[in-house]
Amino acid sequence: xxxxxxxxxxxxxIILLAYGEFFPAxxxxxxxxxxxxxxxxxxxxxxxxxxxxxxxxxxxYTIIFFLIxxxxxxIAHAFSKNLESIxxxxxxxxxSMIAFLVFNQLYKENFSIIGAILTxxxxxxxxxxxxxxRLYYIISSIILFLVLLSIQWAQLIPALSHxxxxxxxxxxSIKIADSYFTANRLFNTLATIFFASFLTIAxxxxxxxxxxxxxxxxxxxxxxxxxxxxxxxxxxxxxKVYQEINTLVHDLKTPLVTVEGLVSLINMKLKPQxxxxxxxxxKRLDHSLDKMNDMISEILYENIKQYIAxxxxxxxxxxxLGLDEQxxxxxxxxxxxxPPVYINKIRFSRAISNILENAITSFAGKAGYxxxxxxxxxxxxxxxxxxxxxxxxQSHLEDIWKDGFSTKNSSGIGLSFVKRVVENHNGRVSVDSxxxxxxxxxxxxxxxxxxxxKVEYDHFNS
Amino acid sequence: xxxxxPVFICLFLTLIFLVISMDSRxxxxxxxxxxxxxxxxVEKILITSAGQAPEGTIxxxxxxxxxxxxxxRPRALSTDLYDYQSVVIVLGYxxxxxxxxxxxxxxxxxxxxxxxxxxxxxxxxIILTCLSGQYRADGNTWKLFEKIVPFADYYxxxxxxxxxxxxxxTLKTHHVPSTLVNQLADIQIPFNSVFR
Numbered sequence: 001x002x003x004x005x006x007x008x009x010x011x012x013x014i015i016l017l018a019y020g021e022f023f024p025a026x027x028x029x030x031x032x033x034x035x036x037x038x039x040x041x042x043x044x045x046x047x048x049x050x051x052x053x054x055x056x057x058x059x060x061y062t063i064i065f066f067l068i069x070x071x072x073x074x075i076a077h078a079f080s081k082n083l084e085s086i087x088x089x090x091x092x093x094x095x096s097m098i099a100f101l102v103f104n105q106l107y108k109e110n111f112s113i114i115g116a117i118l119t120x121x122x123x124x125x126x127x128x129x130x131x132x133x134r135l136y137y138i139i140s141s142i143i144l145f146l147v148l149l150s151i152q153w154a155q156l157i158p159a160l161s162h163x164x165x166x167x168x169x170x171x172x173s174i175k176i177a178d179s180y181f182t183a184n185r186l187f188n189t190l191a192t193i194f195f196a197s198f199l200t201i202a203x204x205x206x207x208x209x210x211x212x213x214x215x216x217x218x219x220x221x222x223x224x225x226x227x228x229x230x231x232x233x234x235x236x237x238x239x240k241v242y243q244e245i246n247t248l249v250h251d252l253k254t255p256l257v258t259v260e261g262l263v264s265l266i267n268m269k270l271k272p273q274x275x276x277x278x279x280x281x282x283k284r285l286d287h288s289l290d291k292m293n294d295m296i297s298e299i300l301y302e303n304i305k306q307y308i309a310x311x312x313x314x315x316x317x318x319x320x321l322g323l324d325e326q327x328x329x330x331x332x333x334x335x336x337x338x339p340p341v342y343i344n345k346i347r348f349s350r351a352i353s354n355i356l357e358n359a360i361t362s363f364a365g366k367a368g369y370x371x372x373x374x375x376x377x378x379x380x381x382x383x384x385x386x387x388x389x390x391x392x393x394q395s396h397l398e399d400i401w402k403d404g405f406s407t408k409n410s411s412g413i414g415l416s417f418v419k420r421v422v423e424n425h426n427g428r429v430s431v432d433s434x435x436x437x438x439x440x441x442x443x444x445x446x447x448x449x450x451x452x453x454k455v456e457y458d459h460f461n462s
Numbered sequence: 463x464x465x466x467x468p469v470f471i472c473l474f475l476t477l478i479f480l481v482i483s484m485d486s487r488x489x490x491x492x493x494x495x496x497x498x499x500x501x502x503x504v505e506k507i508l509i510t511s512a513g514q515a516p517e518g519t520i521x522x523x524x525x526x527x528x529x530x531x532x533x534x535r536p537r538a539l540s541t542d543l544y545d546y547q548s549v550v551i552v553l554g555y556x557x558x559x560x561x562x563x564x565x566x567x568x569x570x571x572x573x574x575x576x577x578x579x580x581x582x583x584x585x586x587x588i589i590l591t592c593l594s595g596q597y598r599a600d601g602n603t604w605k606l607f608e609k610i611v612p613f614a615d616y617y618x619x620x621x622x623x624x625x626x627x628x629x630x631x632t633l634k635t636h637h638v639p640s641t642l643v644n645q646l647a648d649i650q651i652p653f654n655s656v657f658r
Binding site: 028031032034035038039042043045084086089090092093107108109110113114117118120121124125128161162163164167169170172173175176177179180183 | 465471472473475476479484515516517519520522559561562593596598
């Protein structure tokens with residue numbers, strides 16, 4: 001998950017809170033407009049003008065309390081670092097209540113504490129249903145704005161005055177004026193309608209956002225399941241392919257044994273002289289048959305290993321690479337006096353080939369270099385394979401080792417095979433990559449003393 | 463369920479404050495004069511404010527409806543009394559109203575005190591009215607009330623107010639006749655009785 005900058009969130013929260021606290025001092029003209037408007041509506045006995053003034057009142061205090069509560073919300077988030085935690089909600093209550101009391105103390109407006117607690121309570125309740133993703137602050141700001149607007153109208157309902165609502169200076173002035181004009185019938189009706197309307201809009205909006213988010217989550221879940229299904233299918237196909245290859249390779253053993261037997265029979269029948277050319281041919285035939293037998297065994301049994309010089313291994317790998325039509329500079333450096341490595345030659349070569357082929361493919365025909373450097377580190381041999389291809393995205397670095405992961409619509413088993421083979425050799429594989437710059441694969445193999453794993457070899461060879 | 467705890471805390475606090483607000487109301491039967499038996503004031507009337515709440519304009523409107531010769535000068539000083547035969551003070555502290563004057567609350571208290579003392583010295587009747595009832599029954603309004611009430615000749619207010627017993631006892635202590643009305647519009651009758 002993307003790391004959030006909580007210091008910045010906290011800083012913006014403090015700025016908003018401070019701005020909200022001192023906002024009334026910056027909009028004195030607005031206050032004058034409201035006070036003069038109330039006086040004028042009384043002189044003219046114009047309840048319509050009083051209604052307009054009440055819109056000005058609702059707007060002014062909605063903006064002020066929006067800044068205060070939204071700032072408090074951000075500060076609480078910065079401290080709790082988790083919007084879903086109970087600590088966030090409790091901190092939000094504490095910070096916004098302190099800010100509210102400071103505001104009341106600064107301007108002696110005598111705002112009702114019930115209105116403040118109710119606003120905070122409704123906002124906390126509704127935000128439980130708001131998804132906590134990147135749009136959280138935009139959605140919650142709209143909900144907060146609507147709730148505040150609704151509560152500001154509740155402050156203007158004269159019938160609620162008995163319960164402590166609407167005790168602020170301007171709300172009182174508006175309600176007293178309305179009491180003179182209509183004995184509070186106008187504001188009991190209209191303010192209630194506005195209060196209920198805005199609260200309903202806020203609730204419906206939250207509910208809709210909740211439902212949309214739920215639907216999106218379900219879709220994501222389905223997508224994830226489809227992805228898993230696809231990976232399973234690929235794994236199944238791969239597994240079948242391996243099985244087929246294994247069977248085929250295993251079947252090669254039967255004619256090989258026959259060839260071995262026949263060669264032995266011919267040798268016995270012909271009984272060639274020790275110095276003759278036939279003896280040399282038979283030796284070479286036996287040697288090739290033994291080599292083929294070993295290769296088949298190595299393919300079939302991954303734990304069958306042998307000591308091999310690193311230069312021989314790399315020669316074997318590079319002899320199979322198709323670099324003829326590429327503009328790639330392959331540079332191989334092997335430090336001197338490196339001991340032979342104890343490996344399954346076929347599988348380990350395939351693993352190195354996979355890495356090299358990935359690097360070659362990444363150039364897509366363009367010029368570049370691949371540097372292979374093999375050196376000794378403590379009790380191991382490190383294979384460093386670096387290329388200056390397009391690199392791997394940071395977000396993909398952990399996924400490249402997974403079965404089926406591919407950005408090129410391939411089977412996605414190349415690197416997972418590399419990892420499996422290296423781990424089977426008690427080694428470690430890692431990758432360093434900077435997108436657009438380079439990629440470096442590191443394979444660290446432990447050095448075995450000769451004869452150390454012969455038991456394993458003998459067991460599988462028998 | 464745990465995530466709802468802060469919501470329940472807010473709900474619980476709201477209920478507590480709701481109960482506190484409701485308890486502060488007194489539902490007693492109140493006996494006051496319906497109006498003055500004989501007029502005590504003559505025109506021309508100075509309507510001024512103590513606390514700068516905008517309700518003074520309502521009283522001016524009532525006075526105009528009653529065809530009374532009155533000026534509304536919310537910031538009138540003791541030196542402005544030379545032209546008037548009666549003083550009507552509209553009580554009610556408003557932070558916003560006071561913010562539109564160059565005075566602080568302490569200066570407003572001093573202005574009010576000097577005004578009522580001068581009116582008393584001149585023998586002008588002082589009618590104290592409070593049109594805000596429970597809305598502005600705060601500490602600052604009470605401070606202004608305490609400064610005016612020793613010099614007041616008549617008090618008109620609303621029945622629906624906080625600490626009504628305390629209010630009536632204070633008025634009684636200073637021998638100020640009082641009328642408490644149900645609705646703001648009902649204030650016309652006692653107010654008219656002051657002058658006619």
